[in-house]
Amino acid sequence: MRFEDLNWMDVENYLKQDDRLMIVLGACEQHAYLSLLTDVRIPQTIADAASKQTGVLIAPSVNFGVSPYFLQYPGTLSLRTSTLLQVMEDIIRSAAGVGFRRFLVLNGHGGNNGAADHLVEVANSLPHIKIAWYSWWESNSVAAVSMKHNLAIEHAGWAEAFSFTQVADLPSEPKLPVKVTGLSNAIETRRLYGDGMFGGPYQVGDEIMAEVFQAALDDVLHLLE
Amino acid sequence: MRFEDLNWMDVENYLKQDDRLMIVLGACEQHAYLSLLTDVRIPQTIADAASKQTGVLIAPSVNFGVSPYFLQYPGTLSLRTSTLLQVMEDIIRSAAGVGFRRFLVLNGHGGNNGAADHLVEVANSLPHIKIAWYSWWESNSVAAVSMKHNLAIEHAGWAEAFSFTQVADLPSEPKLPVKVTGLSNAIETRRLYGDGMFGGPYQVGDEIMAEVFQAALDDVLHLLE
Amino acid sequence: MRFEDLNWMDVENYLKQDDRLMIVLGACEQHAYLSLLTDVRIPQTIADAASKQTGVLIAPSVNFGVSPYFLQYPGTLSLRTSTLLQVMEDIIRSAAGVGFRRFLVLNGHGGNNGAADHLVEVANSLPHIKIAWYSWWESNSVAAVSMKHNLAIEHAGWAEAFSFTQVADLPSEPKLPVKVTGLSNAIETRRLYGDGMFGGPYQVGDEIMAEVFQAALDDVLHLLE
């Protein structure tokens, strides 16, 4: 269940028997041919599935992340790192104040990882809470799927091309991986990456996508225990 | 159209012929029997309707606002004022950087109004942009509807009880308005307001709601011109 | 009594029998023909009158507020919203630390309202204090006076033209109200508003001004109880 389908009395009742909360953290940024909200939709869909099985509540999605390198691609809306730290802290402090104790951040975007350490600082000041941070594409179980099929996970590539993130036709031919060193600024990044995909196939078969999704979902179910 | 249904190439094409953007700013807070995301759903629904008529794009919703007084109601997730200022600035600077010029913030929550002045500071530093800020329940046209029906607009009351914000049955009897002076802290606020509604009827007929919605939509269409 | 006429021992004695403090919050900004410190002088004069009747102490005035829209009018000195939040928090925390418990912020400027919610955040962390926020020109009692005389309250107009805010002769003819939508930046604002007054008469008779002042003073005396 998502917060948006509940009122406060529902949450109060929930807290009488549970203290877990999933927080979907994404980004609004270029994903080549995929939806600008790919990084929200993937963890949101995983969260919905996990909630269905466990009943754990889902906070409203944080629809923006840290994407300064993509700011020359129209549609990217990037928070400064310092802003994201504050947003995540405010959400967790608000929820901890009424009794939530175990938090699982379902992160959809690599640029947000700097917020994880900040949440340790928050956890140091609220010693009764526990926070887990899960970035699905970095997990061992998803890596096992990609290795099994001899595929590498790259930004905006096959691994993010779920049915629910597609908003346009995808190229059928793979893209030569782009090799970059250094931290490119937004202008260089657009020049280097062109359509915004980082390399490899744009799409794979539905069965592989189902394997990826199941692997991530299993991780989340495990983390919720 | 919402960003989430587009990819960056779609936005780039849009910017060749338009430079307007609607930003839905809400809150995640107690609304008595209504959805915790009432303040998102109302401006989002208005924005969707306005977009359908005008084609103006809609950025992903900001799902959190400034609600410190409601922090003792489970489900309220409040940003500090300083956090919200940064979020709004980051979104507008990101969009202005790729060519958006005219912004309409569709605000669903009174506690967010402090961000409006901050956006003037942002506008001073980006003199080629224009920002409008619209809080539907404070508009003259919606006030005209409420006065016509001899109804006052109060938090979580009839004026927010659209079909799309209801997640539970609503009381049929009106509530005696609560009279408060001073800035109450979160504990006092919960004690004072009980179920969280501020007074008056919890619901009115669909025709009145349609009038309210149409009045706000007309305002937005006018502001988008 | 104002702090400036006291030493710390006087305040210590006061705190043995009272715990109330008035804080005058203003702005330094264009008020057309009126004093640049109009927004300080009005709440200060009300505070002085209220203190005379009640003995409640008055902190030194905050002489600057949030006025980004007026920055192209020479003499406007505007704090960023984030700065004002910090100033108000620091003052209240300092005073709460030595025993003040009940605060009444006498606000003279609309752009400062964003600080009110921040003070709720402060109050959440200091549960033994109470804060009231009073913006005289937004009060029901002052509205009753203006409605009785069929006058609208506009920036730098008749309602702020007390004897103690006048520093030059005032135009005798009213000004056609300026109609604006959107959040104008500082350059547009100056172009739109010319002399800086927003519309209506520049001045009215002394009896009306006395009514306005008395209405606000009565409000303050009531809030101090």
Add this chain to the structure above:
Amino acid sequence: MRFEDLNWMDVENYLKQDDRLMIVLGACEQHAYLSLLTDVRIPQTIADAASKQTGVLIAPSVNFGVSPYFLQYPGTLSLRTSTLLQVMEDIIRSAAGVGFRRFLVLNGHGGNNGAADHLVEVANSLPHIKIAWYSWWESNSVAAVSMKHNLAIEHAGWAEAFSFTQVADLPSEPKLPVKVTGLSNAIETRRLYGDGMFGGPYQVGDEIMAEVFQAALDDVLHLLE
């Protein structure tokens, strides 16, 4: 002339022939038997005298400074250092934006000195402005007066006991200087300093005070050239 006695048109006229501004920066803190606003009143009185001779305008006083060590003395209202930096930056950027070029900060309080370096950072970003910072009690000319009379300048002692800072009778006997090492917190500071004066005579003759005032005024007149 002070801003409070002018409107924006007066300032605009002034800027056609001058670009100097005096900013009075004080503190609201214990000064033993003297006014809580001693650190405002002294630089304000100097500024008024200098303005009378030169016509240079005076911005509204900053009535609060950085006084964390005195927070256990009732009546002290202290800004955090970070807050003061922002306040001073905002004032100077506002004034520089409409044409002020040469700023003289008349500082009345030692705890504010950290803001001076921050103003250099501001000046680096606004290369057309010049800022001077004057702390009267640290000047060579005032030191010459105190040495001539074999007096040391200590907090809340004779050198601050002008007629216009006295709000109560002063002890006739000098106080044994308090010797302190380290940065004391507020509790220790109150224990160590008792009435808040740091040592030496509480008052001296009017002629010496006139010499001190004249020395500081001459400094300011020189800095304004």
Add this chain to the structure above:
Amino acid sequence: MRFEDLNWMDVENYLKQDDRLMIVLGACEQHAYLSLLTDVRIPQTIADAASKQTGVLIAPSVNFGVSPYFLQYPGTLSLRTSTLLQVMEDIIRSAAGVGFRRFLVLNGHGGNNGAADHLVEVANSLPHIKIAWYSWWESNSVAAVSMKHNLAIEHAGWAEAFSFTQVADLPSEPKLPVKVTGLSNAIETRRLYGDGMFGGPYQVGDEIMAEVFQAALDDVLHLLE
């Protein structure tokens, strides 16, 4: 050459023919039996070796990083994430202001990675500079060494046990890897990790260490080109 062995004239001369700068970013945190400054000493030693071959200058080391999880181990001195972002920005802006154009951050600590994205934001505002970020233990070339010897790289384990980071005898037996999920707070972290090492051998032979060092040095030399 390090800045500390130069004066400003030396740097001015250097900038006539080069515009590269290495910045050593470390941490002061528990490393089990190894030096508290292990994360400084490793990148510093690599930088010194690279500078010897290339002549590229080295800025003074940033001796503190983001280590909130280790705050219950005495000797850990952790910056908040927000603080580190500011430190790195200030250093790079200072150096860019006098003509440095190509920066290589030699990072010794995983908790600092959040600063990398912030530097992209800085690079967006200074489009003439280029920044590279190198975390030696995450590089492909060092991974190749560890895989060749069938060793995993863990905090405070063999891969950090250079001669120049050892300050005490090391255990001869390997440690069973500790398995952790979630973001542990500082108290849990100490309980979980005991001596602070994360698992595997505490030390390996000098030849392997030389291979690791050479791999990292080669990377750095390549990045400096």
Add this chain to the structure above:
Amino acid sequence: MRFEDLNWMDVENYLKQDDRLMIVLGACEQHAYLSLLTDVRIPQTIADAASKQTGVLIAPSVNFGVSPYFLQYPGTLSLRTSTLLQVMEDIIRSAAGVGFRRFLVLNGHGGNNGAADHLVEVANSLPHIKIAWYSWWESNSVAAVSMKHNLAIEHAGWAEAFSFTQVADLPSEPKLPVKVTGLSNAIETRRLYGDGMFGGPYQVGDEIMAEVFQAALDDVLHLLE
């Protein structure tokens, strides 16, 4: 002993019998012909000598300070004042969290003094700790040495020209003191000060330097008691 030569177990053992910590705070800025890290090396050398006699531990040096006026001299790397406040707070809170109670900040740079008041704010929130702040060149004992030899202490002059801060030959002739009023920005500062020294002899005999060093060391030993 310095932290870098210890591991966390050593610090834990130390804390069983002592709770003092020296923190070396410097700057990376132009010192004319002297090392860019002169302001680190002097307090570090004093700290090492004091530690040798007392066993008090030394935290890693803060290698950067607030030097905005010198930003046009290549090699100066300046923190904003606000950044330094955070760095110092983070270090002290980290150390206080594991049992350090008495802190001695050995400051090498005048521009850092604004951080001292911020540390009083920190101390107010951690009432069990004590902080001392020592700027060697401002001490009475060092002043006595300079007066005895009829020498004035100026930036980058003789008093900083220890054997361990020299990285180039020094001019044999003294420099005419530069007279400046106001807060100069970085461009003016470079124009005014040329080589960066502020006036007087560039060097004096070793015996005087030994006297200076001993005076400062004695101060530190006294403060550590």
